Amino acid sequence: xxxxxxxxxxxxxxxxxxxxxxxxxSSSYSPSLFWYVQHPNKGLQLLLKxxxxxxxxxxxxxxEAEFKKSETxxxxxxxxxxxxxxxxxxxVVSDSGNTGKLIFGQGTTLQVKP
Amino acid sequence: xxxxxxxxxxxxxxxxxxxxxxCSPISGHRSVSWYQQTPGQGLQFLFEYFSETQxxxxxxxxxxxxxxxxxxxxxxxxxxxxLGDSALYLCAxxxxxxxxxxxxxxxxxxxxxxx
Numbered sequence: 001x002x003x004x005x006x007x008x009x010x011x012x013x014x015x016x017x018x019x020x021x022x023x024x025x026s027s028s029y030s031p032s033l034f035w036y037v038q039h040p041n042k043g044l045q046l047l048l049k050x051x052x053x054x055x056x057x058x059x060x061x062x063x064e065a066e067f068k069k070s071e072t073x074x075x076x077x078x079x080x081x082x083x084x085x086x087x088x089x090x091x092v093v094s095d096s097g098n099t100g101k102l103i104f105g106q107g108t109t110l111q112v113k114p
Numbered sequence: 115x116x117x118x119x120x121x122x123x124x125x126x127x128x129x130x131x132x133x134x135x136x137c138s139p140i141s142g143h144r145s146v147s148w149y150q151q152t153p154g155q156g157l158q159f160l161f162e163y164f165s166e167t168q169x170x171x172x173x174x175x176x177x178x179x180x181x182x183x184x185x186x187x188x189x190x191x192x193x194x195x196x197l198g199d200s201a202l203y204l205c206a207x208x209x210x211x212x213x214x215x216x217x218x219x220x221x222x223x224x225x226x227x228x229x
Contacts, residue, residue: 036220043118043204043222090157099170100147100208100216104157 002027002093004074006105014113019063019078021108023091026072032094033074034102035065039087047089050074061085086112116141118221120205126227132193135224139186139207145169146188147218148180151202160203163188164211192226200228 007022025031035047048059055067065076074091088107095101119138127133139146147170148160159172163182180190186207192199202223208216 044206044220046217046219049217094216100145100162100218101159101170101172102147102149102157102218103159106156 002031002095002103004033004091004093004103004105006089006091006108008108009106010109010111012111012113013081015083016080019076019081019085019110021076021089021091021110023074023076023105024072025074025091025093027093027096029096033065033067034092034094035059035063035074035076036090036092037087038090038107044090047076081110081112083112083114086110118205118207118219120203120221120224122224123222124225124227126229127195128229129195129197131195132191133195133226134189134191135203135205135226137188137190137205137207137221139188139205140209140219143207143209143219144186145208145211145216146182146186147206147208148188148190149204149206149220150174151204151223152198152200157204160190169211195228197228199226201226 003026005024033050036044047063048057050057050067058064063078091105092102121136145164147162151157162170166182177193182188204223206218206220208218
């Protein structure tokens with residue numbers, strides 16, 4: 001069965017410093033992986049998606065993630081945090097088979113301090 | 115292009131009542147799925163529809179049901195509401211029949227409070 005584990009429930013950074021949100025996945029096949037962001041009282045916005053093309057995936061708003069099969073990881077990074085990045089971030093794996101079902105991690109709250 | 119639209123955005127219901135939530139997918143999208151988000155359980159898959167047919171269902175009791183219309187709009191219904199059904203219900207759409215790796219776009223959700 002597919003699953004994801006977000007290693008930190010809460011991350012706090014200062015504005016202008018790098019962001020690292022960690023995610024490990026478990027999958028019996030070559031997975032499709034996503035990062036979504038949810039701002040307060042909003043829906044989910046797709047940041048980026050990995051589907052077995054390039055292992056380094058660039059997303060919106062300066063975020064990127066690197067797929068490392070040997071470490072079963074898909075960490076999200078950004079070189080310089082902005083106040084507007086404060087939100088909840090979800091690492092997501094697509095379920096196997098003929099389905100669009102997504103399996104979500106528990107989320108990481110990113111706090112950005114001025 | 116308009117995004118996924120969900121109505122109502124906020125509602126309060128009493129235990130034992132039923133509720134119907136509506137979702138209009140992105141124009142041209144034919145697949146709709148629903149998720150429940152709660153602080154305790156996180157985001158959980160409810161069901162998925164394509165061409166008016168339920169293609170997949172999550173581990174929720176039969177009180178949770180849904181349907182999709184010929185114009186791809188979808189509704190979900192929860193009968194005999196319980197306090198634990200209080201949640202944000204998110205609808206998502208994708209262009210084609212859902213498959214693993216498909217990009218899915220979410221609406222802003224319907225906030226349901228059961229009192």
